[in-house]
Amino acid sequence: MLDVRNISYRIRNRKLLDGVSFQAKPGEMLAIVGANGAGKSTLLKLCTRELIKFTGEIQLFNKQINTYSDKDLSLFRAVLPQQNSVVFPFLVSELVLMGRYPHFEFHPSEQDYAIAEMALKKVGMWEFASRIFTTLSGGEQQRVQLARVLAQIWDVEQGILFLDEPTTGLDLLHQHQMLELAHEFTQKGFCVVVILHDLNLAAQYADQIVMLRAGQIEAVGTPRDVITEATIKRVFNLNVWLIEHPEMDCPMVIPQHRQFTDNQPLTNRK
Amino acid sequence: MSSTTIDPPSTTKPIQKSVLRTTINPWLMPSLVVALFVTIVLSVGIGAVHVTPYEIWLILRKAMGGSVEVDGTKEAILLVIRMPRVCLAILIGAGLAISGAAIQGLFRNPLADPGLVGISAGASLAAVTMIVLEVKFFQTLTGLLGMYALSVVAFGGACVTAFFVYRIARMAGKDLITTMLLTGIAINALSGALTGVMTYLATDEQLRNITFWSLGSLGGASWTSVLGILPFTVIALAGIPRLAKSLNLLALGESQASMLGVNLKSVKRQVIIFATMAVGTSVAVAGIIGFVGLVIPHLIRMGVGSDHRRVLTGSALGGAIVLTLADSLARTLVAPAELPIGILTALIGTPVFLWILFQNRRR
Numbered sequence: 001m002l003d004v005r006n007i008s009y010r011i012r013n014r015k016l017l018d019g020v021s022f023q024a025k026p027g028e029m030l031a032i033v034g035a036n037g038a039g040k041s042t043l044l045k046l047c048t049r050e051l052i053k054f055t056g057e058i059q060l061f062n063k064q065i066n067t068y069s070d071k072d073l074s075l076f077r078a079v080l081p082q083q084n085s086v087v088f089p090f091l092v093s094e095l096v097l098m099g100r101y102p103h104f105e106f107h108p109s110e111q112d113y114a115i116a117e118m119a120l121k122k123v124g125m126w127e128f129a130s131r132i133f134t135t136l137s138g139g140e141q142q143r144v145q146l147a148r149v150l151a152q153i154w155d156v157e158q159g160i161l162f163l164d165e166p167t168t169g170l171d172l173l174h175q176h177q178m179l180e181l182a183h184e185f186t187q188k189g190f191c192v193v194v195i196l197h198d199l200n201l202a203a204q205y206a207d208q209i210v211m212l213r214a215g216q217i218e219a220v221g222t223p224r225d226v227i228t229e230a231t232i233k234r235v236f237n238l239n240v241w242l243i244e245h246p247e248m249d250c251p252m253v254i255p256q257h258r259q260f261t262d263n264q265p266l267t268n269r270k
Numbered sequence: 271m272s273s274t275t276i277d278p279p280s281t282t283k284p285i286q287k288s289v290l291r292t293t294i295n296p297w298l299m300p301s302l303v304v305a306l307f308v309t310i311v312l313s314v315g316i317g318a319v320h321v322t323p324y325e326i327w328l329i330l331r332k333a334m335g336g337s338v339e340v341d342g343t344k345e346a347i348l349l350v351i352r353m354p355r356v357c358l359a360i361l362i363g364a365g366l367a368i369s370g371a372a373i374q375g376l377f378r379n380p381l382a383d384p385g386l387v388g389i390s391a392g393a394s395l396a397a398v399t400m401i402v403l404e405v406k407f408f409q410t411l412t413g414l415l416g417m418y419a420l421s422v423v424a425f426g427g428a429c430v431t432a433f434f435v436y437r438i439a440r441m442a443g444k445d446l447i448t449t450m451l452l453t454g455i456a457i458n459a460l461s462g463a464l465t466g467v468m469t470y471l472a473t474d475e476q477l478r479n480i481t482f483w484s485l486g487s488l489g490g491a492s493w494t495s496v497l498g499i500l501p502f503t504v505i506a507l508a509g510i511p512r513l514a515k516s517l518n519l520l521a522l523g524e525s526q527a528s529m530l531g532v533n534l535k536s537v538k539r540q541v542i543i544f545a546t547m548a549v550g551t552s553v554a555v556a557g558i559i560g561f562v563g564l565v566i567p568h569l570i571r572m573g574v575g576s577d578h579r580r581v582l583t584g585s586a587l588g589g590a591i592v593l594t595l596a597d598s599l600a601r602t603l604v605a606p607a608e609l610p611i612g613i614l615t616a617l618i619g620t621p622v623f624l625w626i627l628f629q630n631r632r633r
Contacts, residue, residue: 050525074531081526087378088521088576093290098522101515102531106579113290129289152530 007056365548367589370563392431428550
């Protein structure tokens, strides 16, 4: 479904991505992990065509991404941005209906209303429908935005969903609900590509993990293949313990105790 | 709380559906239309010679070819002086306000106004230059176009500046909107300075002309000037509302808008072209009229919410009402003299705006 072949991206003389390749299949959740500045967001922006000047190939449904029009893409591909700044005081209901804009000309159809309602209920924000979006808390705004993004591709057979650090600003319950929901969409045959910072969330929900280090792929594969003490040491420069999830077949990451205090003292004693 | 909690619970299903379909103040748009109609009748009627609505009706019927007895003086005043003036006020008010709303949407900034992209500044610079420097070229133009020369030059100035701002911003590359904002501010400052130089060079009589120009007036209204700006304003009024959905999506940010299928380049270009057409021509015939483009969209947003599908049309109606009223006051308050309309819009508009802002905050 999403096929990334040997892409490199440079800005001025800095190479942000170098020879990255991976594939994401329908019904699969692919997580992109890595340290700050490893190129995760750049990679996502290339896949969503927000950035265009790169070398290599990106294919969606076996077609070059450049051959689609913005309009075509908007019918089956949705993106949840990391930052959401909405300038005018729109109502929550108006905002969610914006997700349906690609599907109607001037007046929303019955189905558009129905989908917007389902999406809002799905993220648990239905009671907020007549509130003004800008007055909501950060986490609530994030969930409304998710509803909008889901509404955009709700009734597509095989959609593709990009989530850029979707759990930022959410509490523990809603972090898991968010990824649970994304997982539910993969069951419908969707492909979900998600940037995550929390390796435990990635291990628990992703079918495939792409681990980036300084613009290159450090490891790619199932959570068990990718999340190891060695790769985490190399990518995050952090010593960790790995333990088994009590009920799932996946590793869990626990940082080791007091590993920074020796080499980086907080105060300069003179 | 909203009406949803008041209704009986027996009809829960339709009520739940209606939450998504809520339109804020659904009566506001129809009442704006009614208000515009009342304003027109009122403005046409008042002045040194009072004309009742019934007489207006009779005169209109006669003008349409009916055979009715009407007072000849009143007929002449109405058809030759007041009607074109009211039409001009409607066109200019609607054009300024709708362009303001669209520009605010495009720049994702409620403080933006059409002046920001250099349209008004360019137009007035061109006009002032023409008034002060009686160069050969301008004299030839005056010979050719008579009293319209100034308008044509002003419109040209608007187009050239808007084009420049757009071009420079394009060359600077990536973030078109921010660069345009900055370029617009720079160009505004430059033409402000050049206008200042012109003012410095001007004679007393030219100064009076410049003041008239920079404060705005509809005193020169005639059917010719109405017909002159009609096509431009109509194109803008028809074109801008078609961009409403795109402007809504732009509120989510440029990248999200394009993820939802908006062709950013084309939307930006269209907004700028339409706004230049509406604002450039209005500056050309009536000078600079402040306040309308900035504040009317705000007032409308307070009333109908942020959805551009309603804000744009609402702004056009609101702008037409406010400018028509302001012009009636401008020509009656100190009759037989006239106040510049720009002074009036700001003088009356500011307190009203502050009051509404205050009321809104207290709620």
